């Protein structure tokens with residue numbers, strides 16, 4: 001699919017009223033689910049040459065939003081995670097730092113302090129993550145608290161109940177209000193694909209989030225049965241590619257949840273390269289939301305460099 005800004009009638013026109021927004025979203029082409037799954041599977045079988053593998057592993061490390069989102073999180077755990085994100089292998093300073101540390105809002109100040117001067121961003125989930133079930137005022141207060149405490153990036157969840165009931169303007173306005181509350185912080189909009197039911201809905205939610213001002217669209221919270229998959233990520237990569245062609249604005253993509261192995265991470269990089277293209281192969285435009293992927297990348301990196309895996313104490317236990 002490709003459309004120009006004028007074919008869309010301009011961004012303001014498609015979001016000017018509830019009816020116009022509905023008409024636009026309902027007019028997006030239907031997703032050929034079988035074709036999408038086949039494309040994702042086909043790209044997933046491409047192998048990355050050994051020469052490119054070392055580069056790809058380091059790129060994947062630099063794209064990680066290293067995440068802890070547990071009720072049992074403590075300042076100590078967050079400080080340890082920050083140290084790991086800044087220097088993933090303290091014995092090898094050639095390992096790049098991760099992109100961000102992602103925590104709940106009440107732990108942003110701890111992460112901010114631990115990451116000072118490191119170049120690693122502080123990301124925080126907000127808007128009553130992961131369910132998004134709270135009054136809008138509560139969600140906006142959540143966002144403002146995270147930003148005031150020092151979050152560089154906010155990961156919000158969309159109101160899936162409103163979206164699935166067809167109240168798309170309500171979802172649009174909420175994202176736009178959160179965008180405004182973020183100020184200078186970047187906004188990642190979590191669609192929670194595993195709850196949207198169809199690929200068509202994921203395409204509509206992607207466009208809705210981008211039209212409302214998302215800097216990134218993100219697949220999942222990591223808290224439901226189906227999280228990031230190659231197929232739903234491919235669909236979102238196509239959406240950001242088409243959105244840039246239509247509007248001139250580039251939006252990033254973040255698959256999150258269940259990405260644990262180097263093999264998986266490299267598959268996602270192939271999808272980015274083959275779908276959105278090289279412009280997205282950068283931590284500014286593509287992230288991997290993951291709690292335990294980093295350890296596997298470090299082990300594979302070591303194997304590539306030395307020909308053998310390190311002992312079990314090489315990586316810290318998550």
Ligand SMILES: O=C[C@H](O)COP(=O)(O)O
Nearest residue numbers: 222256257258289290291
């Ligand atoms: O955004 C990241 C996810 O919450 C982490 O999910 P994961 O523990 O499956 O890697």
